[in-house]
Every structure is written in C-alpha cells, then in structure tokens.
Amino acid sequence: MQLFSFFASCPRGLEGVLASELTELGASAVSPTDGGATFGGTWPLLMRANLHSRIASRILWKLEERAYVREDDLYRLAMKIDWPALFSVDKTIKVGVTAVKSPLRSTNLAALKVKDAICDRFRQIDNTRPSVDTQEPDMRIQLYLTDSVATIYLDTSGEALFKRGYRVESVEAPLRENLAAGILALCGWQIDEPLYDPMCGSGTFLIEAALKARNIAPGSRRTFAFQYLRQHDDQAWQALRLEAKNAERNDLPLQISGSDVSSTALLHAQANLAAAKLDDAVSLKQLNMLDAKAPAAAGLLLTNPPYGIRLDEQDKLLAAYPEWGNVLKQRFSGWRAYFFTADPMLAKAIRLRPSRKTPLFNGALECRLLEFKLIAGSNRGHD
C-alpha cells in the first residue's frame, strides 16, 4: 500500500505525548518537532489518526517540498501538484501560511501565489477554478515556510480536531479539548484511577477523561476534509467507524468527578456531558474549592484554576492560593495534584513544592503544568 508523509500539529509542549499516541495508532517514523510530529503511513492510517487522535490539532498531508528564494518559486512549487486529481472544482479553498524566519516580506503574497497556481491548474482543464472561502473552506491548503524551504500541505482534518462536535456550552475560558486530553496524558492518568477536577468549569478535563475511559473515538461525531477528496474510500471509512463504535465500552465503573463554585459553570458542564452522552460517566457538584474533599483514598486531582487578568482579580487569587494549598495538604494526602495555570505566582503562593513544572502553551499563552505529590507529611512546602 502506498505510503505518505504527514504532519500532526498540536499545542506546544504536547509533542512527546502526541508522538506516543501516533505510534500507538500505527504511524511509522514518528518524529516530534516544535508544535507537532511528522510521521509516515498509509491512507487508512491517516483516517485512523483523524478519528482517534485525542491530542492532534490537525493532520496535514505533505504534498510538495522544495528550496525557495522568492514568491514565484512558490507558484512553481504549487503548479507541480495535480490539484484537480485531488479534489473537484466545486470545493472551496483557503490557503494559509506559517512562516518561520522566511525572508519573504509578505505572507499574504506567498498565499496568493499558491492560490493562483491551484486555480491555474484547474483552469487548464476546462477554464473553471475553485472559489475561495476564508471562513468555512472545504479544502485548507497550508504553506509552511522556513528560511529556505517551502512545504505545501493539504489539511485532511478540515475543522480543527479539538472540535469534537459535542460542545454546546462553554465558560469564559474553556480549555481546548486536545489540550485537555494531552494534559491527561502528561499526568499519566489511567482510566481506573480516580480523577477529580475541583474547578471544572465547562468540564473539559472530565469529558476528555470519560471519552478515553469509554474508548469513544474523539472524532466519532464529526466529518473530516479527507472525506471530500477524490481518493476517499467511503467503504473503508465506514468500516473504520464501525470498528471504533464496536470498541466502545460502557461497562467499566468510572471514578471521574468534578465541582465548581459557579452554578452557571456546572450547568454548562452538565449540558456538555449530556450532549456527549456521558452524563452517567461523571458526577458533578456545586462546591467551593475550599470545601473540596478527596472522593477516594488516592487519585489524580487535575484542575485549571481561574487566571486573573485584572489587578483586583490577581490580588484575590494570590490570597486564595495558600488556602488551596492547605486544602490539598489537609484533605488530599495520597493524591497526585496537577494545576494547569498561566499564573507564574501560583507555584510560589500555593506553598507546596512542585515536583515538576512542565511548560505548555494554551494558544499563545505560556502556561505551566505544576505537579504536587501529596504524600502525607512529606510536602511541607515553603511555609
């Protein structure tokens, strides 16, 4: 079977866990790189990665790569690709550009050159060309420019993979689903370990955990751009979907729970759980973090606390951190606790010594995943 080259993008900091996930899915020559992982595989592997990856943001198919100097080189590179053999002229397109140290002055002009080449390849056939749709294109073409090499990818996912198709409600700052899934993987969470999020917001960690525990493919409720490619084999795709459906399991007892001080946040979490058909997999409660109690003798506490942008919010949080630290020390001994935060003050102010600080990016926002091992009597912290 023919082998192709792919690139899976992901939030920065998750490259290692993404690479492990892709290897488990059957990818070959997996190599993590900044913001994703390159890998090789067959077309069925590409479908499998889109359907099953919990951590990837998108799966891109590498079409051409070549050294370049100026914009016209990009036109020539894109002209080498037989676009009409890939998709029909009625599909709308959008060309995106990512440039790292590119000598070109305008990435817009670079995108225009590639778009012109695509349209010209179509025009050669019967003088018709695909339309551009910058909002909801059928086909996303991605140009990646380094200082000297240009690569053209076709995005096989379409909408980003964190859009699982279940989210109906979100709080102010919901985590992206693939970031939440990647953090669960970084924490080494196993499906039989009790999981508790005491500031659960719209429930992203809980839902991602329940999807994994029930072995529900994250892409089982959505469509993908590869379905609109000429080489799409719908029979093979439906067989893969059926295989995934048959592998779902809902017989395992789960210990996944969450709470939040806000009744609105809980309503959102409930609505999302219901939309994901997971309302029986997770228990929710309205509770202040200060009243949180360990739901089991040991387990994983994972949370993404609020992050104050305004000064008065920051002051409130600074006052709350040591109290949260006390709650952990007094009521969660035997647990592993992880805080995912953009606030550099949390690690100090919580008065527990982090055993690990992992840098991660939430979009452009630099964050840390702080690990605290709450072994009774051993973590005296800074106080």
Ligand SMILES: C[S@@+](CC[C@H](N)C(=O)[O-])C[C@H]1O[C@@H](n2cnc3c(N)ncnc32)[C@H](O)[C@@H]1O
């Ligand atoms: C950044 S949001 C969490 C977002 C969540 N990870 C998601 O993906 O939807 C922080 C949450 O902490 C909650 N919160 C703030 N202070 C709290 C407290 N003292 N106890 C419990 N929850 C609190 C807020 O209501 C908010 O829902």
